[in-house]
Amino acid sequence: MDKLTQEILELERQSTVLEPTAEVRKDWMTQITDYSHEFIDKMEENKAFVNTYNDANAFEGMDYSKSESLESILEFLRKEVDTKGLNPASGGHVGYIPGGGIYPTAMGDFLAAVTNRYAGMFFGGPGAVRLENSLIKWMCELIGFPSTAHGNLCSGGSIANLIAITTARDRKKITSRKVDSSVIYLTGQTHHCVQKAIRIAGLNEAIIRYIPMDGRYKMDAVALDNQINSDKKEGLTPFLIVCSAGTTDTGSIDPLDDVATLAEQHDCWYHIDAAYGGFFVMVDELKDRFKGIERADSVAIDPHKGLFLSYGLGVILIKDVKAMFDTHFYKASYMQDAQDRFDEISPADISPELTKHFRGLRLWLSLRLFGLDPFKKSLEEKHKLALYFHREVEKLGFETGAEPELSVVLYRYKDTSDKNRFNKMLAHEIHEDGRVFLSSTILDGEEWMRAAILSFRTHKRTMDLCLKMLADCVERVKAKWSN
Ligand SMILES: Cc1ncc(COP(=O)(O)O)c(C=O)c1O
Structure with missing residues (x-):
């Protein structure tokens, strides 16, 4: 055996631990599931919030060069992570916008991680992409978008809003030279991630109008109309209106239908942030409150809020799929094998991500197991x-x-x-x-x-x-x- 071959085989031997045997995997899984069951079963007797601001940082100086047993690692996690601060999985989390943690989220993520299916391009992951696209179609239908609309499964509401805003910017041709005469309409109750998205999208110098609200913290549609008319008279370019379907502070829904009419009249991109409230549209008694959502150009809606999934799944739905392509599509020579298959829209072509977590599986599994x-x-x-x-x-x-x-x-x-x-x-x-x-x-x-x-x-x-x-x-x- 030559020297190079010997070295390769020796390196293989020394790194085989990265592929544990079935026996080790089973032992680990038992410990992980025992830990998970204990976490869930004791949740109700534990506090939802434990104030630990003054605790020492146990991660400081952590030696990552050494290996440790799973048992002691889990003990450390229990002590330093899972019993400190806020427990977002707890029913006692009644602050901010609570998270969830329905169990199939963990099962879906586990399977997605083990199989590591690539859900970015149809060519490599046809099943994974079809699964995610079918969820997107279902959510489009849920809010009354046409079957030609599409969207993207992303990490959360902030990124969902960001995708909408960058797409709106390009669709309305707000190039850098035009930014400072372009106008965006929000209210003081718009979630701050929208302002972040505006800045990230290079629109920081655009004019932002905070439209007055009524006594229930809903956008005043008449004031919006007046403001847009006056901006037009001044030679400015109104291009984006953002409404909320469930604000974070008060849960109010802006007058979605009235604003839709104004957005059409004034040729503005109409975005609705329904990250928190969107799934309440499924409640018969509340459905009417969302009237007009179907007239938006884009809607952000978060399964990791309204469908009780663990953190890590937001969704943007957009009617103009071409606009999504125009903002995100790129050709690269190393991708050529993947890019000649257009049977199905590939997430990588209409969103910022290339390699992505197969995050649709957690939602799909949850819906398939429980039904709606x-x-x-x-x-x-x-x-x-x-x-x-x-x-x-x-x-x-x-x-x-x-x-x-x-x-x-x-x-x-x-x-x-x-x-x-x-x-x-x-x-x-x-x-x-x-x-x-x-x-x-x-x-x-x-x-x-x-x-x-x-x-x-x-x-x-x-x-x-x-x-x-x-x-x-x-x-x-x-x-x-x-x-
Ligand atoms: C209305 C609204 N929009 C957007 C967001 C941001 O979502 P995320 O935290 O998933 O990025 C939130 C978060 O609570 C929200 O309540």
Whole structure:
């Protein structure tokens, strides 16, 4: 055997550990599933939030050159990761916009990782691409987009919004020379990821008009019309209107249908951020609130919010597929074998990613295993829980915002000389308590508490615990207040 061959075989021997035997794999899987089951089964008795700001950083100086047993690695994870801070998988996560964690997400991700199917190009992964495209078609149908619309499965709402905004920019031919006379219309309640996307898309110098809102924090369509007309008179180029179908702070839905009419009249790209609220369209009682969503040019909608999947799946749906190609398609000589197959749209041709996670599998598996009905019922339950909480929290001496349109409730303690200070202290007290996690916000310069109900694990008993915790925390703040 020559020297080179000997060296190669020796290197192979020394790295075989990267392909564990079936026996090792089985042992590992047992440990991983035991850990997962314990995590899920103990979730309800554990706190939703554990304040650990002052803990030392256990990752500092970690020696990555050494190997360790899975048992001790899992012990470390349990101690340093899975019992600290916020538990987004918990039903007690009633802050921000809650995440989910339905089990088939993990199964789908596991299979996607083991098989490592390439879902970027039809040529290499025809089954994976067809699976993802069929989910996109289903979601287009769900919101009333035509069958010619398409979209992309991406990592979350921020990237979904970014894809829409870059596509709108190019479709409306906002080249760099035109940016500073181009106008984008939002409200003060638009999610900040839209502003981030505007900056990332090179539109930072565009003119952004924050359209006034009504008392329910919905865009005032008349004010929008007036603003666009006045901008046109000034020789500016209105090109993009962004509405929200479920704002993060209040859960309000902008007047989607009225704005659709204005977007058509003024030839603007109409984008709707339905990342949080979009899947509530499946609830019969709430469907009408989304009227007009089908008239948008693009819609962001997040299965890792409204379909309770674990973090890592947002979706952008776009009517003008050619526009998606125009922004994202590139030819490269090393891709030539893959690029002459157009039987099916390839995600890599209409999105920023080339190599991508086969993230559709987690959603497909979840839908195939459960069917749609439990998702619809759970969303309806979330809406009704919000109505329940809105009613019950008032009985504890809180004032509330408007009746929740979807599943976010605004409330603040009113029986105090300084509401802002009291509610700030209350938020702090709630985080120290941690049984249920709630987050606060500022609306019109005033402190408000929010309850955002979206986890499939949040039920009536969770909201009753939340009310009990609020009552306890109010007493504790009162005691501190008088000291
Ligand atoms: C309305 C809305 N849009 C966009 C986003 C951003 O989504 P992501 O955090 O998945 O990037 C959020 C996040 O909560 C949201 O509530």
